[in-house]
Amino acid sequence: MHNKGLGITVLQEFKWTKKMPLDTSLGKGSKQKISWSKKVLIILGFLFVLGAVALITVAVVQNKPLPKNMKYGIVLDAGSSHTSVYVYNWPAEKENDTGVVQQVEVCKVDGPGISSYSKDVEKAGLSLQDCMNTAKQVIPKKEHRDTPVYLGATAGMRLLSLDNNKIADKVLLSVEKSLRLYPFDFQGCRIITGQEEGAYGWISINYMLGNFKQSSSWMPFQQTSTETSGALDLGGASTQITFEPTDSINESPENFMLFRLYGKTYNVYTHSFLCYGKDQALRLRLANDVKNAGSTNLQNPCFNPGYVKNMSAVDLYGSPCTAKYKLFSSSFILITGTGDYHQCQQNLQDMFNKTECPYSRCSFNRIFQPELSGNFGAFSAFYFVMNFLNLTSEKDLSKVKETLKEFCSESWQQVKEKFPDIKEKYLSEYCFSGTYILTLLEMGYGFTSENWGNINFLRKIKGSDAAWTLGYMLNLTNMIPAELPSSPPLSHASYVGLMVLFSFLLASVVFIGWLYFWKPRCLQKGII
Ligand SMILES: Nc1ccn([C@@H]2O[C@H](COP(=O)(O)OP(=O)(O)OP(=O)(O)O)[C@@H](O)[C@H]2O)c(=O)n1
Numbered sequence: 201m202h203n204k205g206l207g208i209t210v211l212q213e214f215k216w217t218k219k220m221p222l223d224t225s226l227g228k229g230s231k232q233k234i235s236w237s238k239k240v241l242i243i244l245g246f247l248f249v250l251g252a253v254a255l256i257t258v259a260v261v262q263n264k265p266l267p268k269n270m271k272y273g274i275v276l277d278a279g280s281s282h283t284s285v286y287v288y289n290w291p292a293e294k295e296n297d298t299g300v301v302q303q304v305e306v307c308k309v310d311g312p313g314i315s316s317y318s319k320d321v322e323k324a325g326l327s328l329q330d331c332m333n334t335a336k337q338v339i340p341k342k343e344h345r346d347t348p349v350y351l352g353a354t355a356g357m358r359l360l361s362l363d364n365n366k367i368a369d370k371v372l373l374s375v376e377k378s379l380r381l382y383p384f385d386f387q388g389c390r391i392i393t394g395q396e397e398g399a400y401g402w403i404s405i406n407y408m409l410g411n412f413k414q415s416s417s418w419m420p421f422q423q424t425s426t427e428t429s430g431a432l433d434l435g436g437a438s439t440q441i442t443f444e445p446t447d448s449i450n451e452s453p454e455n456f457m458l459f460r461l462y463g464k465t466y467n468v469y470t471h472s473f474l475c476y477g478k479d480q481a482l483r484l485r486l487a488n489d490v491k492n493a494g495s496t497n498l499q500n501p502c503f504n505p506g507y508v509k510n511m512s513a514v515d516l517y518g519s520p521c522t523a524k525y526k527l528f529s530s531s532f533i534l535i536t537g538t539g540d541y542h543q544c545q546q547n548l549q550d551m552f553n554k555t556e557c558p559y560s561r562c563s564f565n566r567i568f569q570p571e572l573s574g575n576f577g578a579f580s581a582f583y584f585v586m587n588f589l590n591l592t593s594e595k596d597l598s599k600v601k602e603t604l605k606e607f608c609s610e611s612w613q614q615v616k617e618k619f620p621d622i623k624e625k626y627l628s629e630y631c632f633s634g635t636y637i638l639t640l641l642e643m644g645y646g647f648t649s650e651n652w653g654n655i656n657f658l659r660k661i662k663g664s665d666a667a668w669t670l671g672y673m674l675n676l677t678n679m680i681p682a683e684l685p686s687s688p689p690l691s692h693a694s695y696v697g698l699m700v701l702f703s704f705l706l707a708s709v710v711f712i713g714w715l716y717f718w719k720p721r722c723l724q725k726g727i728i
Pocket residue numbers: 278279280281282313354355356434435436437438439477478479580581584585626
């Protein structure tokens with residue numbers, strides 16, 4: 201009521217002032233009152249805008265990306281056929297997040313794998329120098345001292361240490377000596393077990409795919425986790441299969457590894473078949489063929505017709521995988537290709553013993569394997585071979601077989617003319633390798649035409665090569681926390697954004713309330 205009265209008074213004063221322009225004293229007083237209210241309103245409005253601008257500025261400045269402080273790590277994959285040097289980097293402040301480590305460089309060392317230097321061990325270390333110099337150039341100088349270097353040797357060195365442990369140690373010493381010459385933080389050279397190789401491959405690809413991310417939303421306890429992908433790795437001397445089975449039958453504890461990653465427990469099945477990498481498998485097959493044929497002159501269905509190769513007996517019987525088959529004193533084995541896919545597959549099936557199984561279920565050679573489940577990422581030689589045959593996206597198993605049949609039957613001369621740029625060693629083995637991959641996956645692991653589509657042949661994931669090396673580094677640098685780091689339910693950006701929004705809302709409510717209950721005189725005319 202008081203308000204209304206005041207309004208009328210003001211109106212009357214105004215009218216009166218207008219009608220009696222000569223009464224200057226009264227008119228002046230009312231003008232002063234009006235301009236004072238306006239001033240307060242303008243000041244309040246100005247402060248309001250200033251406050252809003254300040255809030256937005258704080259939000260923007262606070263969220264401006266900080267200059268990234270990058271950390272680096274080097275892993276050498278000393279495989280049976282060659283060594284690769286991987287350089288990774290990640291933002292220092294995010295090191296426990298998943299999917300932040302990236303491959304920045306991969307350098308393929310010239311020459312064979314380190315296990316091939318058993319006769320001249322010093323050369324094993326020397327062979328790494330070019331790639332280590334590349335790593336030195338890629339990593340900023342100020343980071344050199346804090347960059348860890350790891351070397352993991354796989355099946356080639358496992359075989360060498362079975363054959364001659366002392367020489368294997370000498371090779372490791374030679375590479376260690378070479379790596380210590382660099383300004384990095386040397387963390388050791390060792391032969392990793394087949395189980396580690398499988399498990400680190402699985403960790404690598406699931407980390408890169410972001411499968412360990414627990415998508416938490418508003419409620420921190422409402423977390424959903426993604427299914428993991430299995431890992432299939434085919435090297436030159438061993439092959440690994442690793443996946444998270446759906447059933448928890450654990451008949452063979454040595455085939456299981458328990459991981460607690462980002463607050464979730466994973467019970468992972470893994471097995472590494474030594475001598476079942478593609479180079480050793482070929483030797484194993486040929487050594488058996490020589491034994492069965494009783495001759496060193498072989499007609500082989502797994503090579504293109506017209507292909508002829510003289511293989512040295514030292515090469516064939518020089519590994520622990522084939523040494524026991526040596527019967528002949530002949531120094532060469534003559535191989536002549538006949539290019540018959542069906543015969544080749546039949547021939548290769550003998551390598552997978554499916555008759556004995558001491559468990560409820562087996563893959564082959566008396567090794568326990570749970571039922572296959574989920575998708576699989578198949579990398580290294582699985583990818584190289586299937587990529588050459590243009591079969592990485594073929595989801596129809598019968599078409600895969602048709603393509604392979606056709607390729608095997610092509611004459612060696614034709615194949616060479618068609619692919620003049622591909623190394624002859626690789627090219628000559630693609631018929632064998634393709635057939636071996638199919639036999640291993642179908643007969644060995646039990647893939648069928650129904651779940652063939654679950655296999656994804658891949659080389660890289662989000663710019664990083666699919667390999668065990670990333671998982672190895674993540675583990676040794678403790679970059680994967682066992683528990684999910686406790687974090688506020690909102691990201692910083694959402695928090696600031698919401699604070700700004702709510703401040704606006706509050707300010708608007710106060711402002712509207714103020715207008716309504718304490719109408720400034722300048723507005724009261726309109727209300728009445
Ligand atoms: N373009 C390519 C590259 C490689 N290869 C073959 O792929 C196999 C090796 O694959 P890789 O994963 O590099 O094996 P390693 O790591 O050296 O061996 P391992 O893991 O068994 O120690 C070799 O037989 C090599 O001849 C191929 O067929 N085509």
